[in-house]
Each structure stands twice: as structure tokens, then as C-alpha cells.
Amino acid sequence: MSMKRPAAAALAAAFCLLAAACGSSSGTAEDTAGKAVGQASGYPVTLDNCGRKLTFEKAPERVVVMNGASVAEVSTLLALGLEDKIVANQQGYGRSEVPGRADAIKKLSTGGITLNGAGDIPREAMLGLRPDLVLSVTSYGYEQKNGFATREQLQQVGANSYISPQGCDDDPSKMTVADSYRLLRDMGKIFHVGDRAEKLIAASEKKIAAVSGKTGTDQPPKVMVLFASPTGKTDFSLVFAKGIVNDILAGAGCVNAFEDSSETLFANVSKEKAATTDVDALVVIDASGTDAAAYAKQLLKEFPQWPAARTSTYVTLSDSMYLGPSNDLAVKKIAGVLHPDAG
Numbered sequence: 001m002s003m004k005r006p007a008a009a010a011l012a013a014a015f016c017l018l019a020a021a022c023g024s025s026s027g028t029a030e031d032t033a034g035k036a037v038g039q040a041s042g043y044p045v046t047l048d049n050c051g052r053k054l055t056f057e058k059a060p061e062r063v064v065v066m067n068g069a070s071v072a073e074v075s076t077l078l079a080l081g082l083e084d085k086i087v088a089n090q091q092g093y094g095r096s097e098v099p100g101r102a103d104a105i106k107k108l109s110t111g112g113i114t115l116n117g118a119g120d121i122p123r124e125a126m127l128g129l130r131p132d133l134v135l136s137v138t139s140y141g142y143e144q145k146n147g148f149a150t151r152e153q154l155q156q157v158g159a160n161s162y163i164s165p166q167g168c169d170d171d172p173s174k175m176t177v178a179d180s181y182r183l184l185r186d187m188g189k190i191f192h193v194g195d196r197a198e199k200l201i202a203a204s205e206k207k208i209a210a211v212s213g214k215t216g217t218d219q220p221p222k223v224m225v226l227f228a229s230p231t232g233k234t235d236f237s238l239v240f241a242k243g244i245v246n247d248i249l250a251g252a253g254c255v256n257a258f259e260d261s262s263e264t265l266f267a268n269v270s271k272e273k274a275a276t277t278d279v280d281a282l283v284v285i286d287a288s289g290t291d292a293a294a295y296a297k298q299l300l301k302e303f304p305q306w307p308a309a310r311t312s313t314y315v316t317l318s319d320s321m322y323l324g325p326s327n328d329l330a331v332k333k334i335a336g337v338l339h340p341d342a343g
Helices: 028-039 072-081 102-108 123-130 152-158 177-190 196-213 244-249 271-275 292-302 307-311 326-336
Strands: 045-049 051-057 063-064 086-089 135-137 160-163 222-227 283-284 314-318
Touching: 045 177, 051 160, 051 292, 063 072, 072 086, 072 102, 072 177, 152 160, 177 244, 196 244, 196 326, 222 244, 244 326, 283 292, 283 326, 292 307, 292 314, 314 326
Parallel strands: 063 086, 063 135, 135 160, 222 283, 283 314
Antiparallel strands: 045 051
16 A cells, blocks of 8 residues: 555666577577577467556566655565566665565665656656666656656567556545555566565465454444554544555454544544544554554554553554555564454
8 A cells, every 4th residue: 555646657678689699609499499489488378457468578677666755665575575576766765564574675775766746767867777667656647748758668679567556546445455465466477576475365364264263242342543643743634444455454353443434545534533532552564764653652642531541552564554465464463463363
């Protein structure tokens, strides 16, 4: 999931699909063809993406990851061991439940790009990167009006463009953990590392199932999920109502106390509504420049009528609450606090 909309990016790349054959100075045509096929074993690969058919003749070698206030795409590539394929990454969060993940992201090249007013890679800069695959969180990342290359323009220079699950209509309110698995599977298919993707998915499913099997209760705890306030002042303008967080909460044996407050991803909750809602626990999402634990304690002190305040029950999380390969870590941590025997 992303916290803001991504800026679109354009790609410029030329595939030399016959490089192996052209570079051979000896051997028969049959031998040369055999070598070419061997180098592209498992290809071509085709998948549907937001109404567009993507075909890959070989694994991409120059990947550009657009910003989109997401770390799902870059984290997925890292989880699959594909960091050497990234020529420019604009995603970063500064925190992660995965040891070493935040530092690994920081070490990736940004391509030396100056982002535009929409917070992402402008068209000409993207073309200069010569990518063969661009990843965008949503369709917003390919809108020409924002100064980005369109998917058609990228295709014209031989570059594939990918939009992450639920990004076609830019509506993360529909997102579930299954979308994190779909992103893993798609990247596994594109880069011919599907076995790695399936192992990660199977491990995640097993961990979530193990936790969920121990959290049964007739009255699941009601949870408020929100961001830590960067100013320290109480702010309920971006309380999660829908989206992947609800699927994660369900896996952890609890429910979103404000799920019915909005049909969109976020609800703008008044202090009065917050004060009169039974909140059994807080899940406060941390990012660079914020102190989630301090903010949680502040809210519990400000709303002593909450059951959460009487029990001092809160959880701090970062990237595992979003689309990405680490949702099982969020499930485990939340369950570990709300259902100690399950964690």
C-alpha cells in the first residue's frame, strides 16, 4: 500500500534479443540457436497487467522503481534476491520489520534523478535511465499530464511497464494480503524466479495460519490503525478504514474499530467519535521522523476511557502493514500483543 500517489515514470530501453547469436563467431546455426534458447530458458513470459499484455523475452536487467510513497515493489525485489537488477530506486521508508531491509534499500542507486513536482521521475530523466522495466504502484505513475512517460511511450522504446495489484484504478481500499502474494508471483514470473516467490508465499501463509489458529474469540479486539503524528499533535484525519490493514488485523484475530467510518482507505474521524468508540488496542504506523511509541502513549493518556488505555495496549509497526512481502510479520506482532498465546 502506498501513503500517497506515485509519480509516473517513463522508460527507455533497447533489447538486443539476438545478442547471443550475433556475438557468436563459430559453431553452426543450430548450435547458436541452441545457446540463445539456453540463455533465455523459461521465456518468453506473458502476463496481463491492468488490461495490457506484457511479454518478456528474457529477465529484465535494468529496472526502475518509481516512488509512489510505497516500498512494496522494491521490498519485493529484494525479498526475491533481485537487487542487482535495479538501476534506479525512488522508494524508501527508513524503517522496516525485516532486519536490514531499510539499510539495503538505502544502499540502492537512485539513478541520480531529480524528482519533479509530482514527487517522481520526470519523462526525460526516465528515458535517460534506459530501463527495460518500470514498476509503478498505480496507474497514476504513467499519466502524461503529470510529466511522466505513458505506458504507450515506454512500449515504443522497448520497455515494459508494470502496475502493482489494485493500482489499476488507484483504489487501495480493495487491497488484501493476497495482493502482496500476487505481486510476489508476478515478479517471480517476470524474472523466472517463481520458485523463490512460491517459497516466500508458502512460508507467509503458514505463519499467518499458525497465528490465526490460536486467536479464536467471540469478541475480537477492536483496533484503531493510524499513523504516528509527525507534529506530535493528536490527528485522526487519516485513520485506516479499509484496505490491507483489515486483512492483516483479521489474521491477527482482531477487527478495525473504524471500518464502517468510510468506504475509502482512510476515514477522517472526529475526536468526539474517537472518544466514544471502544478502542481495545492501537496500531500506530511509524515512519522516519516520527516516534510511534511516544504517540501511542500520548493518545492512551488523552483518551483514558478506551479499554486500550486501561491496559496500555498498543503495537508499533512500519512497512509490514502495507502491500509487500512481510505482512506475516505484522500479523505476528499484533497477535503477540493482543493474543499473547498466539504470537
